[in-house]
Amino acid sequence: MRLAAERIDWRVHGHRLLDDVSLAVAPGETFGLVGPNGSGKTTLLRVLAGLRKPRTGRVLVNDASMYAMRQRDIARTIAFVEQQAETLDRIVVREAVALGRTPFLSALQPWSEQDDAIVDQALDNVGMAHLADRLWHTLSGGERQRVHIARALAQQPRILLLDEPTNHLDIRHQLSILSLVRQLSVTVVIALHDLNQAMECDRIGVMDGGRLVDVGSPSQVLTAERLHHTFGVHVDFLEDPHDQRRIMRFRNAL
Numbered sequence: 285m286r287l288a289a290e291r292i293d294w295r296v297h298g299h300r301l302l303d304d305v306s307l308a309v310a311p312g313e314t315f316g317l318v319g320p321n322g323s324g325k326t327t328l329l330r331v332l333a334g335l336r337k338p339r340t341g342r343v344l345v346n347d348a349s350m351y352a353m354r355q356r357d358i359a360r361t362i363a364f365v366e367q368q369a370e371t372l373d374r375i376v377v378r379e380a381v382a383l384g385r386t387p388f389l390s391a392l393q394p395w396s397e398q399d400d401a402i403v404d405q406a407l408d409n410v411g412m413a414h415l416a417d418r419l420w421h422t423l424s425g426g427e428r429q430r431v432h433i434a435r436a437l438a439q440q441p442r443i444l445l446l447d448e449p450t451n452h453l454d455i456r457h458q459l460s461i462l463s464l465v466r467q468l469s470v471t472v473v474i475a476l477h478d479l480n481q482a483m484e485c486d487r488i489g490v491m492d493g494g495r496l497v498d499v500g501s502p503s504q505v506l507t508a509e510r511l512h513h514t515f516g517v518h519v520d521f522l523e524d525p526h527d528q529r530r531i532m533r534f535r536n537a538l
C-alpha cells in the first residue's frame with residue numbers, strides 16, 4: 285500500500301514540531317527516517333499512524349485520506365511499534381502478541397486456529413516462542429521490544445511503522461529483525477539511529493528541526509556534508525572488502 289503525507293504541520297504550544305512535511309512511500313518500499321534527537325521522527329511516525337491528527341496537512345493511504353477511514357480499518361492496515369513500550373501487567377507474552385489480532389475479531393469472526401497460527405509464526409519470527417508463557421513484566425528490555433514487534437507482525441499489516449525497533453536489541457537480534465523487516469512485502473517506515481543500518485533501506489528521509497530536509501537513496505542522502513550539517517559529525521567512507529558496500533566511520537563530534 286502507498287503511504288503519503290501531505291504538507292503536515294504539527295505544533296505544540298506554538299513550537300513547530302513538524303514543519304510542512306510531505307513524503308510518499310511506495311507499496312513494498314522500506315523507507316528509513318533518520319535525524320538527530322528531537323528532530324521529529326517519532327512525531328511524524330505518530331501522525332502517519334493516525335495517533336495524531338495534524339491541524340494542517342493530511343495522511344493518505346492508497347491515495348485516500350486516512351481521516352475518512354474507520355479506526356478499525358486503520359488498525360487492520362497499519363501497525364506501529366512505538367519506542368516507549370507500554371506496560372501490560374499480568375499478561376503473558378502470547379496474550380500480548382495476540383492483541384495484534386484484535387482488529388480482525390468480531391462476534392461473527394471469533395478467535396480461530398488461524399489466529400493461533402499467526403501468533404505462533406509472529407513469536408517464531410522474533411525468536412520469542414520459547415518465552416510464550418512468560419509474564420510480560422518479567423521480560424528484559426530487548427525481549428519486550430521483540431514482543432512488540434511480534435504483536436505488530438501478528439496484525440499482518442499492509443503498512444508497518446517502526447520507531448527505533450532495534451535500540452534495545454543485541455546485535456544478532458538487530459540483524460535478524462532488520463532482515464525480517466526487509467523481507468516483508470509490506471510498506472515500511474522505520475526510524476533508525478544507526479546510519480549504517482539505514483543504508484540498507486530503499487530510500488531515506490532526513491529530519492532536521494521538524495523538517496524533512498532530504499529524501500533519496502541512502503548513498504545520495506548520507507553524504508559527508510549532510511552528516512556534518514545535520515548530525516554534527518565528521519565521517520569517512522570505507523569500503524567493505526566482503527561486498528564492496530559503503531561503510532561509514534564516524535570520527536568526531538564537531
Ligand SMILES: Nc1ncnc2c1ncn2[C@@H]1O[C@H](COP(=O)(O)OP(=O)(O)OP(=O)(O)O)[C@@H](O)[C@H]1O
Binds near residue numbers: 296322328
Ligand atoms: N507534547 C510535546 N510538547 C512539547 N514538545 C514536544 C512534545 N512532544 C515532542 N516534543 C518535542 O518535539 C521534538 C521532536 O520530538 P520527537 O520525539 O518527534 O523527536 P525524535 O526525532 O523522535 O527524537 P529521538 O531521536 O530523540 O527519539 C523534541 O524537541 C521534543 O522535545
